Amino acid sequence: MASKQRMASEATIDFEEHPFTCPYCGKETVVESPMYTILVGLADCEHCGREFLIENDVPRSLPQ
Ligand SMILES: [Zn+2]
Numbered sequence: 001m002a003s004k005q006r007m008a009s010e011a012t013i014d015f016e017e018h019p020f021t022c023p024y025c026g027k028e029t030v031v032e033s034p035m036y037t038i039l040v041g042l043a044d045c046e047h048c049g050r051e052f053l054i055e056n057d058v059p060r061s062l063p064q
Pocket of ligand 1 (some may be wrong): 005022023024025026027045046047048049
């Protein structure tokens with residue numbers, strides 16, 4: 001049996017870039033996710049640095 005070497009990098013995940021409008025500062029920030037649609041997740045705004053929630057591709061501010 002010939003030994004087959006598997007590359008660890010074979011299973012590379014392609015990250016989709018999702019542009020979202022920050023619910024705090026209103027600027028566009030890009031969130032990278034391997035999912036085509038972000039059902040639920042947290043992201044950091046690259047402009048104001050605040051964390052916001054994404055539900056079904058809709059950005060929402062977190063309850064303070
Ligand atoms: Zn922001």
